[in-house]
Amino acid sequence: MNSGPRQESGIVYLVGAGPGDPGLVTVRGMECLQRAQVVIYDYLANQALVHYAPAGAELLYAGKVGGRHNQEQDDINRLLIEKARAGKVVVRLKGGDPFIFGRGGEECQALAAAGIPFEVVPGITAAAGAAACAGIPLTHRRYTPSVAFVTGHEDAQKETSAIDWPRLSTGSGTIVFYMGMTRLRSNMAQLVAHGRAPQTSVALVRWATTPQQQVLTGTLADIADRAEAAGFKPPALIIVGEVVGLRGQLAWFDRRPLFGKRIMVTRAADQAGEFSHLLEQRGAAVVECPTIALVPPDSWDELDAAIADLAAYDWLILTSANGVRFFFERLREQGRDSRSLGRCKVCVVGPKTAELVQAQGIVPDLVPEQFTAEGVVAAFGRVGVAGKRVLFPRAEGAREVIMTELARRGATVSAPVTYCSRLPEHLTETALTALTERQLDVITFSASSTVRNLAALVGGAERLAELLEGVVVASIGPITTKTCHELGLHVTVEPRHATLADLTAALEQHFSR
Ligand code: SAH
Numbered sequence: 001m002n003s004g005p006r007q008e009s010g011i012v013y014l015v016g017a018g019p020g021d022p023g024l025v026t027v028r029g030m031e032c033l034q035r036a037q038v039v040i041y042d043y044l045a046n047q048a049l050v051h052y053a054p055a056g057a058e059l060l061y062a063g064k065v066g067g068r069h070n071q072e073q074d075d076i077n078r079l080l081i082e083k084a085r086a087g088k089v090v091v092r093l094k095g096g097d098p099f100i101f102g103r104g105g106e107e108c109q110a111l112a113a114a115g116i117p118f119e120v121v122p123g124i125t126a127a128a129g130a131a132a133c134a135g136i137p138l139t140h141r142r143y144t145p146s147v148a149f150v151t152g153h154e155d156a157q158k159e160t161s162a163i164d165w166p167r168l169s170t171g172s173g174t175i176v177f178y179m180g181m182t183r184l185r186s187n188m189a190q191l192v193a194h195g196r197a198p199q200t201s202v203a204l205v206r207w208a209t210t211p212q213q214q215v216l217t218g219t220l221a222d223i224a225d226r227a228e229a230a231g232f233k234p235p236a237l238i239i240v241g242e243v244v245g246l247r248g249q250l251a252w253f254d255r256r257p258l259f260g261k262r263i264m265v266t267r268a269a270d271q272a273g274e275f276s277h278l279l280e281q282r283g284a285a286v287v288e289c290p291t292i293a294l295v296p297p298d299s300w301d302e303l304d305a306a307i308a309d310l311a312a313y314d315w316l317i318l319t320s321a322n323g324v325r326f327f328f329e330r331l332r333e334q335g336r337d338s339r340s341l342g343r344c345k346v347c348v349v350g351p352k353t354a355e356l357v358q359a360q361g362i363v364p365d366l367v368p369e370q371f372t373a374e375g376v377v378a379a380f381g382r383v384g385v386a387g388k389r390v391l392f393p394r395a396e397g398a399r400e401v402i403m404t405e406l407a408r409r410g411a412t413v414s415a416p417v418t419y420c421s422r423l424p425e426h427l428t429e430t431a432l433t434a435l436t437e438r439q440l441d442v443i444t445f446s447a448s449s450t451v452r453n454l455a456a457l458v459g460g461a462e463r464l465a466e467l468l469e470g471v472v473v474a475s476i477g478p479i480t481t482k483t484c485h486e487l488g489l490h491v492t493v494e495p496r497h498a499t500l501a502d503l504t505a506a507l508e509q510h511f512s513r
Contacts, residue, residue: 016123017045044095077110130208135250144173152180169194174241185224201244211285259283289431302416311342386410393418
């Protein structure tokens with residue numbers, strides 16, 4: 001990225017954050033965020049994106065909620081100039097596209113006048129996002145060749161309208177109003193007064209592209225009443241035109257089985273991401289609730305000794321993603337890498353651990369058919385381990401199955417503790433609120449410890465059962481399910497294979513029934 005002719009004066013990137021779903025920012029917008037020193041962001045820019053800025057970047061909120069300006073536009077302009085003059089890489093993160101009703105034009109003018117270098121990174125505007133996710137193509141060869149983007153929130157002081165209502169009403173097949181909700185009734189009435197048929201279809205799309213998306217449809221004649229009756233609130237777009245009728249056939253986003261379901265993920269803080277992502281891709285609103293804190297063992301001595309002698313082992317067994325991560329981190333800290341394994345073969349417990357060791361440049365030699373400790377033992381039953389030296393870096397308190405069964409089959413097993421799970425000090429605010437205010441549709445457990453720890457964190461098994469009344473309990477596999485039962489929880493969803501992908505699929509199946 002070229003930072004312009006005046007490097008020393010910093011630069012401002014006006015970045016379109018997209019309509020809501022953080023996945024809908026552009027690659028270029030993401031690049032800018034990842035090298036930002038200052039991020040100045042708006043209410044409508046998804047705040048999850050802000051966290052892609054490097055640690056230590058200055059994050060400043062310049063939000064405006066429905067016209068209540070937390071900070072006047074002039075202040076924002078001044079702030080942009082001040083930060084750039086201090087030599088900073090500034091990202092001005094704006095909802096949707098910076099140049100569509102985003103006052104990006106004004107900000108750029110201020111920068112240009114001050115001689116500050118700037119670049120504009122376009123974003124997916126709310127109309128495009130809403131169209132895609134409500135199943136309403138804004139143009140369509142059979143229906144209309146034109147679309148107009150209009151502000152529905154004209155300056156009330158204006159004597160004459162800047163909007164040419166007669167031309168707009170009949171001139172554009174599709175009309176999209178931004179910021180139009182507070183004047184919904186009068187905007188719709190204007191269109192009818194100027195010649196648009198009262199029966200023309202209208203859709204309101206709120207929080208488009210997110211798990212909170214809501215769509216309400218009607219006609220120019222009745223949409224204001226319907227919105228009132230439904231208590232439909234901003235931020236929303238108003239889409240007017242025949243194309244709205246296509247939604248009946250094309251809606252896909254809100255018909256996904258997990259759409260809008262609030263699902264609690266109880267994994268360790270540094271592991272939740274991947275599972276959350278799987279669920280979010282299917283439309284769920286995920287609430288992360290870390291129930292495990294992972295820490296290194298009290299002493300590395302045993303593992304270090306094994307690492308120093310790695311090539312003397314016949315097998316390395318890794319049965320968890322954390323095991324893989326902690327093992328290879330320690331290996332690197334000891335100034336080594338996977339080459340130290342020499343002829344030592346590698347067994348992993350399942351596809352996820354396989355993927356993680358592959359990322360270390362290792363093709364696993366053995367993956368059991370059943371992704372459990374018993375599966376590992378069975379797999380070794382087939383290849384044979386008598387007389388072999390086995391290294392099994394494990395979690396503190398891990399089940400003994402692998403150690404005892406492989407020893408029984410004649411292997412010499414060394415099983416150094418490689419990481420420990422601890423109970424976090426408390427629940428996060430968001431998790432606690434979701435539980436106590438009964439916001440959840442589903443809670444997922446991916447290990448026995450997540451169930452036990454959550455019970456401990458809320459003040460006991462009885463309290464947990466009470467908080468989860470009416471919530472679908474999903475468990476990754478039989479062992480976790482057994483723990484749920486012991487603590488008085490009724491498990492409704494359990495996949496055939498104990499993987500997060502299978503758990504996700506099982507949830508989809510549950511809700512499509
Ligand atoms: N620059 C932005 C628009 C800013 S104006 C863009 O290109 O999208 C703010 C208006 O955009 C809101 O009043 C609302 O009408 C609309 N809007 C923004 N995000 C939205 C979303 N996720 N869902 C529905 N409407 C949205």
